[in-house]
Amino acid sequence: MQPRNMSMSGVVDLAAVKAAQEAKAKAEQARAEAARQGGAGAVSPADLVIDVDEATFERDVLQRSAEVPVVIDFWAEWCQPCKQLSPVLERLAVEYNGRFLLAKIDVDANQMLMQQFGVQGIPAVFAVVAGQALPLFQGAAGEAQIRETLDQLVAVAEQRFGLTGLTVDPEAEPGGQPEPAAQAGPHDGLLEAAVQALDAGDLGGAVQAYKNVLAEDPGNTEAKLGLVQAELLQRVQGLDPQRVRRDAAEKPADPQAQIAAADLDLVGGHVEDAFGRLIDTVARTVGDDRDAARVRLLELFEVVGADDPRVAAARRALARALF
Numbered sequence: 001m002q003p004r005n006m007s008m009s010g011v012v013d014l015a016a017v018k019a020a021q022e023a024k025a026k027a028e029q030a031r032a033e034a035a036r037q038g039g040a041g042a043v044s045p046a047d048l049v050i051d052v053d054e055a056t057f058e059r060d061v062l063q064r065s066a067e068v069p070v071v072i073d074f075w076a077e078w079c080q081p082c083k084q085l086s087p088v089l090e091r092l093a094v095e096y097n098g099r100f101l102l103a104k105i106d107v108d109a110n111q112m113l114m115q116q117f118g119v120q121g122i123p124a125v126f127a128v129v130a131g132q133a134l135p136l137f138q139g140a141a142g143e144a145q146i147r148e149t150l151d152q153l154v155a156v157a158e159q160r161f162g163l164t165g166l167t168v169d170p171e172a173e174p175g176g177q178p179e180p181a182a183q184a185g186p187h188d189g190l191l192e193a194a195v196q197a198l199d200a201g202d203l204g205g206a207v208q209a210y211k212n213v214l215a216e217d218p219g220n221t222e223a224k225l226g227l228v229q230a231e232l233l234q235r236v237q238g239l240d241p242q243r244v245r246r247d248a249a250e251k252p253a254d255p256q257a258q259i260a261a262a263d264l265d266l267v268g269g270h271v272e273d274a275f276g277r278l279i280d281t282v283a284r285t286v287g288d289d290r291d292a293a294r295v296r297l298l299e300l301f302e303v304v305g306a307d308d309p310r311v312a313a314a315r316r317a318l319a320r321a322l323f
Contacts (some may be wrong), residue, residue, distance in 0.1 A: 015069050033154075040213040042169030048093045052103040054110050061103050068165050069100040069157040071136070071150070074114060074124040082123045089125070092150060098166035099154045128155050130161045150281055194226055195320075203234040228302045236263050255281050259296050266300050272276035274300055275314035279303040283321040294318070 053062050053074075053253050061070050073089050075082035086104065093102035107122055117126055117133060125136040136149050155162040186243045195207035210227035241264055247254070248261035258281045265274035278300070281293040297318060301311050 002077055019099055029111070042167040043098065045094045045097075045168055045170060047166070048098065049090050049102045049104065052105050054112055057113060064101060065132075066100070066130055066163075067286070068163055068287050069153055070128045071100050071102050071153070072117075072126045072128065073102060073104045074107050074117070074119050074126070075104060076122055076124050079122050085123045085125075085140045088146060092146065096150065096167040100150065100157075101166065129153070129157050129163065191222060194223075196228070198226075198230060198233075203237060207234060207260060208229040209229075225302065225305075228299050232263060232267065232300075234301055235260075236267050239264065253284065255285055255293050262300065263297065266303065270306070271308075271310050272314075273302055275317075277311065279314065279317045279321050282318060294322070 064174045097294045124138045127134045190209050190213045197205035210223045213223035244260045247257040251257045258277050262274040262277045278293050278297040304311050
């Protein structure tokens with residue numbers, strides 16, 4: 001059992017982009033399905049604080065983090081600061097009324113989870129949002145600091161990942177029946193195979209799996225996003241970063257040198273640098289060279305996502321460079 005998307009061959013920025021897009025799509029699908037059925041099932045306030053162990057982590061933390069931010073409280077019975085912090089977190093979980101879910105993990109009984117999160121001391125508080133593990137704070141923080149941290153967490157979860165939290169009904173019975181799981185889509189097996197290939201470093205296998213989905217369903221948004229990401233990782237896999245950057249610096253008029261450097265920029269999280277490099281290349285080239293830079297830039301737009309403000313700004317700059 002391994003927390004998914006906590007890393008992706010070291011490409012943290014791409015993993016976050018991928019998780020954000022998937023989580024946003026899942027959240028939108030869940031809201032649409034709930035509206036179609038007349039509203040989503042509500043939870044009891046008592047269900048906002050749960051005990052989690054290694055056996056339930058996948059279901060109660062990773063899967064739930066696709067619909068609501070999950071705050072993790074690492075604690076132990078012998079830890080005196082934990083006895084001060086935990087009641088505050090539990091009270092705030094109810095007060096925030098479903099905007100986050102509190103998962104309590106006893107480190108004495110769950111050493112593997114403690115190690116996977118790199119917990120050095122307790123109390124320690126993390127969050128998982130769309131499968132992404134985020135350290136929040138360590139030690140018995142003051143309530144004002146905790147509230148500020150939680151406010152930032154729920155804002156990011158909603159704005160970047162589209163997670164609006166859970167519906168809470170004070171009259172609902174705690175521990176009620178969970179909503180039935182959505183039926184598997186016709187291409188879920190191939191999509192899962194692509195994700196597994198990515199996790200295993202088999203980029204060629206991931207590319208082919210996504211292409212297989214698109215061959216049958218050309219409009220599949222998850223496969224489109226996965227394909228451009230996998231192809232990007234495949235392109236940079238065998239590159240020598242120092243040589244690529246040296247070539248780009250020495251050959252500013254060489255579109256292929258700039259395209260390769262832009263790929264490395266994006267994988268390294270330097271989104272604006274990647275976009276700016278290709279826009280400059282479009283501006284200074286003509287014909288096939290210009291088209292190659294333009295097409296690569298459009299591909300990188302897809303990797304980052306149309307909702308990202310950096311993409312909107314780069315599209316405007318590209319239009320000025322072209323016309």
